[in-house]
Amino acid sequence: MQQSEQPPSAAPRVLLVDDDPTVAEVVTGYLERAGFTVDRVADGPAALVAAGARWPDLVVLDLMLPGMDGLEVCRELRTRGPVPVIMLTARSDEEDRILGLEIGADDYVTKPFSPRELVLRVEAVLRRHAADRRPGPLLRLGGLELDPAGRRAAKDGRPLALTLREFDLLSYFLRHPGQVCDRERLMREVWGWDFGDLSTVTVHVRRLRGKIEEDPARPRLIQTVWGAGYRFDPTPTPASASAPAPAPTEG
Template sequence: MEQQQPRILVVDDDPTVAEVVSGYLDRAGYAVDRAGDGPDALARAAEHWPDLVVLDLMLPGMDGLEVCRRMRGQGPVPVIMLTARGDEDDRILGLEVGADDYVTKPFSPRELVLRVESVLRRVRPAQPSGLLRAAGLTVDPDARRAQKGGTELALTIREFDLLTFFLRHPGRVFSREDLMRDVWGWDFGDLSTVTVHVRRLRGKIEDDPARPRLIQTVWGVGYRFEEG
């Protein structure tokens, strides 16, 4: 049986950018849908749920952040945000609403394809593995489900990957560069991506996120997961 092509939804109000990105993704073997604004993107996603969304931040009417929020409310889907603005606040805002990556225009379409491939690889674990348990947390890497005290955790794809990595390596200290390489699979990128995801994950697994006990900051080095 032939394997189905991963479906990518490209959302950008600039027809030239959308055409170039779609062309590169098509040649890389993906099935590509296109949308020029937020409502169109949500309608197309409802019709054919994508495996990943390439989403422009600056859309007319409903911006990319709102589109991302609404999609995240319907179900887990990886999101790579595009924007012409390189301001750090915009990058962090995109990550806060659940984007998995952030690419600033102008960008290399080939690099974007590599980012898409990297994100999709992380969504589909290569080999089965058993349940992970620590500090009242239970993670099922194969089903991609996580619980705290028996209650399901609503984690984004990267938050889940980060928690799984920490549970597999308790007591070890990892720098942000280590986490970007081992969790994201990148040897390059904005390290604030890691910082934001650690903060978001703490907000979901810590009893008091302002005084984290599980994911501890090792000043000047990075982060360490303590089993409690």
């Protein structure tokens, strides 16, 4: 199913999916006071209907929903088109949070949470998403090719199936070859956040390695610099540590 066309609006549209009426009411109030238009539903099927009627600019999605959980809703939305997703979860289990990130959620917030912080995260994700959609030059480096305008990526001529944030992260590495980037810098530059759980970065780096490395257990392109962060090395050789990395080709 394709997303429905909707007239442009000055107010970004947020689809809020939560079966707790108290949480939904409070979050809706904060978002509306911050200038957002909010479509509020209580379950997964209703969320898909609402998204089909008016495609949202962002989805705030509870993980634990009756019948169809948030992970299923997120997967289905991803088949229809790109949209930023922030997941709400009452679970403290790290595996549940990581699973949400791995299927493409841009962020998660653990209940109980501050509605004001959620609004800040919504604003940060939307700012980053808008910046990501601005077209840029084609990037070629280390056997990788990225087309920012078309949001397409390939490795050695083979298309890569990347989530929105995996694409953004790889694009950042390609633009900064040979530089050591700590997780705080990546969170700030790629996610647009000055705060947040740094495991978000760790999960996305691991997922990205699984898609671009010949052996993800021994990564050569995205290398870990212990105690410092990560370095994208497009030409990993024994002498690469002392030689400057080549600049990406932009075409």
